[in-house]
Amino acid sequence: xxxxxxxxALHENGEPDAVFRPQLxxxxxxxxxxxxxxxxxxxxxxxxxxxxxxxxLPVSTAIEPAKPKLAIEISQSYVLSGGTIIAYTDAFKTSDxxxxxxxxxxxxxxxxxxxxSKRAQEVLIQSDREVAFNILKRVxxxxxxxxxxxxxxxxxxxx
Amino acid sequence: MESLFFKKSRxxxxxxxxxxxxxxxPVMNVFIILIPFLISMAVFTHLSIIEFSLPPNVGVGLDxxxxxxxxxxxxxxxxxxxxxxxxxxxxxxxxxxxxxxxxLYKKLLARRETADIRxxxxxxxxxxxxxxxVINVMDRCRDAGFEKVGLSSAPEEAERL
Numbered sequence: 572x573x574x575x576x577x578x579x580a581l582h583e584n585g586e587p588d589a590v591f592r593p594q595l596x597x598x599x600x601x602x603x604x605x606x607x608x609x610x611x612x613x614x615x616x617x618x619x620x621x622x623x624x625x626x627x628l629p630v631s632t633a634i635e636p637a638k639p640k641l642a643i644e645i646s647q648s649y650v651l652s653g654g655t656i657i658a659y660t661d662a663f664k665t666s667d668x669x670x671x672x673x674x675x676x677x678x679x680x681x682x683x684x685x686x687x688s689k690r691a692q693e694v695l696i697q698s699d700r701e702v703a704f705n706i707l708k709r710v711x712x713x714x715x716x717x718x719x720x721x722x723x724x725x726x727x728x729x730x
Numbered sequence: 731m732e733s734l735f736f737k738k739s740r741x742x743x744x745x746x747x748x749x750x751x752x753x754x755x756p757v758m759n760v761f762i763i764l765i766p767f768l769i770s771m772a773v774f775t776h777l778s779i780i781e782f783s784l785p786p787n788v789g790v791g792l793d794x795x796x797x798x799x800x801x802x803x804x805x806x807x808x809x810x811x812x813x814x815x816x817x818x819x820x821x822x823x824x825x826x827x828x829x830x831x832x833x834l835y836k837k838l839l840a841r842r843e844t845a846d847i848r849x850x851x852x853x854x855x856x857x858x859x860x861x862x863x864v865i866n867v868m869d870r871c872r873d874a875g876f877e878k879v880g881l882s883s884a885p886e887e888a889e890r891l
Contacts, residue, residue: 595754595755595758596754599757599758599761602758602761602765605765606761606764606768609765609768609769609772610768612768612773612774613768613771613772613773620777622775622777628777629862629865630862630865631778631780631865631868631869632869632873633778633779633872634778635779635780635781636777636778636779637777637778638779695779698861699861700860700861700862700865701860701861701862702860702861703857703858703859703860703861704855704856704857704859704861704864704883705857705858707861708855708883711784711881712784715784720783721781721783722781722783722784723779723780723781723782724779724780724782724865725777725778725779726778726780726865727775727776727777727778728776728777728778730776
């Protein structure tokens with residue numbers, strides 16, 4: 572009788588015992604804020620140019636979008652392109668000649684690989700913001716000697 | 731005993747006070763699909779480019795009509811100063827003191843009015859100058875209306891100062 576009473580008390584309203592439902596309201600709040608932020612960051616064209624991970628690009632007010640070109644990356648220690656180290660800055664920064672032989676040979680090969688004559692003259696330079704102009708000057712001189720005359724520099728857009 | 735066989739009736743106020751839970755499961759399903767997609771498409775760093783050229787002759791352009799050389803403004807970027815020159819003439823000298831870029835912008839706006847070539851100039855940089863400073867100078871030149879910028883190396887006397 573006592574047990575029957577207990578059973579009857581549990582099912583008094585004709586409903587089974589309360590189902591555990593986790594509170595999703597706060598999670599939905601977080602998701603909504605995240606969604607709004609990501610919609611604001613959404614970009615249809617994406618990023619056509621990927622900056623080198625170990626470089627701190629300079630900040631600029633320039634707004635022209637980046638285009639894919641042959642990229643030369645200049646860090647404090649080395650010059651590289653396509654993931655390959657071409658020359659170390661210590662080896663050429665005090666040299667009397669502005670020409671960097673290893674870079675020159677590399678650029679000659681790259682120029683020959685381009686069928687389009689216009690693209691064969693364009694170079695995109697990604698340089699760390701603290702690199703001295705001396706290094707940049709030598710790289711640009713070498714590229715110009717190899718036939719590349721149109722230069723552009725990749726920068727972070729100032730927000 | 732009677733209470734075991736009769737349902738307890740609720741008053742209207744009690745029924746209204748009962749909390750109605752919204753089923754957010756479909757909304758969460760949408761979020762679970764949408765948010766990873768948006769994360770993959772999000773761009774957190776915005777990149778841009780600055781185009782420039784290597785001038786064949788520093789500070790000199792040819793005026794074919796008159797047969798005389800047309801001079802471009804030249805900005806010399808040294809460690810302690812920024813100088814604006816026109817050919818051999820030094821027009822302005824701006825000390826590096828924290829406000830040099832704003833000062834450079836104002837000077838360029840003024841000098842552009844009387845310059846022979848108003849959309850092009852040359853930035854001659856000393857060897858030890860960090861690249862960020864070069865970019866700052868190029869930004870000010872572009873803001874002042876000089877769309878085309880040529881990069882060159884500064885004269886030896888600027889290297890010493």
